[in-house]
Amino acid sequence: MEVIVSDQQPQTAAAKAFLAAGAKKMLIGGDWSEAESGERLDSRDPANDSVLGSVPRGGAADVDKAVKAARQAFDNGVWRNMTPDDRGRILWKVAELIESNIDELAELETLDQGKPLFVGRWAEIPGAAMQFRYFAGLTSKIQGETITPSINYQPPGKNIFAYTQKEPIGVVGAITPWNSPLVLEAMKIAPCLAAGCSMILKPAEDTSLTAIRLGELILEAGVPEGVFNIVTGLGPEAGQALVEHPDVDKITFTGSTATGRTILETAARSNLKKVALELGGKSPSIVMDDAEMDIAIPGVANAIFFNTGQVCVAGSRLYIHKAVYDKVLAGVADIATNMKLGHGLDPDVQIGPLVNRTQADRVKGYIDGGIAAGAEVVVGGEQCGDTGNFITPTVIANTRQDMSIVQEEIFGPVVVAAPIDSIDDVPAMANASRYGLAASVWTQDISRATRLASAIKAGTVWINCHLMFDASLPIGGYKESGWSRDSGIQAIDHYLETKTVCAVV
Numbered sequence: 284m285e286v287i288v289s290d291q292q293p294q295t296a297a298a299k300a301f302l303a304a305g306a307k308k309m310l311i312g313g314d315w316s317e318a319e320s321g322e323r324l325d326s327r328d329p330a331n332d333s334v335l336g337s338v339p340r341g342g343a344a345d346v347d348k349a350v351k352a353a354r355q356a357f358d359n360g361v362w363r364n365m366t367p368d369d370r371g372r373i374l375w376k377v378a379e380l381i382e383s384n385i386d387e388l389a390e391l392e393t394l395d396q397g398k399p400l401f402v403g404r405w406a407e408i409p410g411a412a413m414q415f416r417y418f419a420g421l422t423s424k425i426q427g428e429t430i431t432p433s434i435n436y437q438p439p440g441k442n443i444f445a446y447t448q449k450e451p452i453g454v455v456g457a458i459t460p461w462n463s464p465l466v467l468e469a470m471k472i473a474p475c476l477a478a479g480c481s482m483i484l485k486p487a488e489d490t491s492l493t494a495i496r497l498g499e500l501i502l503e504a505g506v507p508e509g510v511f512n513i514v515t516g517l518g519p520e521a522g523q524a525l526v527e528h529p530d531v532d533k534i535t536f537t538g539s540t541a542t543g544r545t546i547l548e549t550a551a552r553s554n555l556k557k558v559a560l561e562l563g564g565k566s567p568s569i570v571m572d573d574a575e576m577d578i579a580i581p582g583v584a585n586a587i588f589f590n591t592g593q594v595c596v597a598g599s600r601l602y603i604h605k606a607v608y609d610k611v612l613a614g615v616a617d618i619a620t621n622m623k624l625g626h627g628l629d630p631d632v633q634i635g636p637l638v639n640r641t642q643a644d645r646v647k648g649y650i651d652g653g654i655a656a657g658a659e660v661v662v663g664g665e666q667c668g669d670t671g672n673f674i675t676p677t678v679i680a681n682t683r684q685d686m687s688i689v690q691e692e693i694f695g696p697v698v699v700a701a702p703i704d705s706i707d708d709v710p711a712m713a714n715a716s717r718y719g720l721a722a723s724v725w726t727q728d729i730s731r732a733t734r735l736a737s738a739i740k741a742g743t744v745w746i747n748c749h750l751m752f753d754a755s756l757p758i759g760g761y762k763e764s765g766w767s768r769d770s771g772i773q774a775i776d777h778y779l780e781t782k783t784v785c786a787v788v
């Protein structure tokens with residue numbers, strides 16, 4: 284298949300200037316710093332493997348400096364004791380700065396991550412701004428309760444007055460993945476800062492450029508020095524050091540289930556810091572026989588191919604009612620066949636490269652393993668491009684529930700399809716997974732839809748849509764897809780402690 288990787292350059296002067304400035308630094312205590320070791324990691328364009336720049340390879344010593352800066356900023360109250368209204372105003376300003384730099388940020392995200400430009404420009408970067416605006420509004424709604432306990436042993440003539448107050452949890456470490464860097468970082472940073480915490484962000488090593496640009500915007504908006512810090516580097520080095528650090532109160536993590544498990548074990552061995560986990564998924568799209576085909580077919584195709592399939596909630600298992608199986612499968616295969624692959628900055632491109640060669644090889648390995656196990660590639664299945672980083676949009680049929688392509692998260696543009704006989708089969712098939720992140724149900728029958736929404740064990744169920752994100756909609760997983768929720772009003776609670784005050788008065 285043809286892969287269009289002509290020499291693509293950013294259009295915005297700001298993106299050009301950011302890249303031309305070369306080696307990037309980390310943000311610690313308001314200063315842009317090198318790693319103590321002096322070592323650096325290359326940032327590469329995955330479409331052609333060219334070097335875009337480099338970031339410091341931070342390690343334990345840098346994490347320690349960042350945690351000290353964050354602790355000092357927390358203890359001196361410069362941020363948490365600011366009025367909620369003032370804190371909200373600054374977070375709102377971050378949203379405005381993201382929006383006024385949106386073209387630059389979208390281009391940098393495409394260059395660093397590979398995603399088609401429209402994904403960042405129209406979905407993810409606006410989504411990041413929305414997170415800051417949403418949580419800016421919540422700074423002034425953090426409140427406790429008054430409580431009337433039934434305690435009856437207070438001294439005679441005295442009363443009990445009890446209340447709860449919400450307090451920022453302290454110093455937070457946020458560790459994030461490479462698939463949708465800026466928006467996933469915003470989903471941690473916005474509620475964390477809104478709650479009054481100080482924090483250290485460890486972005487994914489393959490995609491740290493927009494985090495650094497965001498750090499500049501966060502300082503420009505007026506977040507005080509030391510409140511927001513960035514340590515770039517590798518997971519087992521900078522990430523591990525952050526999780527091990529005894530003065531970090533909480534880790535908020537988005538990434539794979541395997542890394543989530545390691546983080547939990549490390550946190551348990553250190554200071555038993557609190558951990559929030561947003562992990563992997565293998566989400567089903569379920570198309571019933573009465574679905575509106577004009578909406579369902581492009582909808583389930585988009586559910587898997589958007590962002591080149593590198594989406595935690597991607598609709599990677601496609602269950603289709605037998606009455607419409609051939610039609611839906613052919614429709615999705617047709618869309619896959621006609622998608623344009625290439626450099627994400629090319630405006631015609633719909634499928635970019637995978638983030639790196641390791642990930643592309645991993646995806647190809649799953650496809651080959653599926654074929655060896657008896658599955659049939661309806662369309663796609665090729666690894667291509669000069670760098671081998673591209674995988675053609677792939678539809679696989681003749682699958683069985685026990686195949687690894689059906690059970691494991693592939694995290695690429697690969698969907699596995701299977702027929703269903705009746706609605707009664709759906710819950711068992713959809714729930715036969717260790718994951719429980721999301722699902723979509725495509726039907727015009729509202730009672731069928733809501734019945735399935737209740738029966739499916741997943742943190743989000745979409746009806747006649749998939750990939751609908753909003754800062755107000757909680758997202759997170761059942762089962763091995765995670766332990767908490769990002770977005771929505773409750774997300775701010777992850778960064779707050781509840782203190783009970785009980786007084787005899």
Ligand code: NAD
Nearest residue numbers: 459460461486487518522523538539542561562563564595
């Ligand atoms: P990953 O788990 O490999 O890495 C995520 C982050 O963890 C990176 O910053 C990495 O450097 C760091 N890390 C790696 N090892 C570490 C360690 N030992 N200690 C501390 N930090 C460590 O994930 P990825 O490959 O970057 O991202 C893809 C995964 O993320 C997929 O499984 C996807 O489903 C998941 N994801 C989940 C959500 C969600 O909201 N549930 C959203 C997006 C992505």
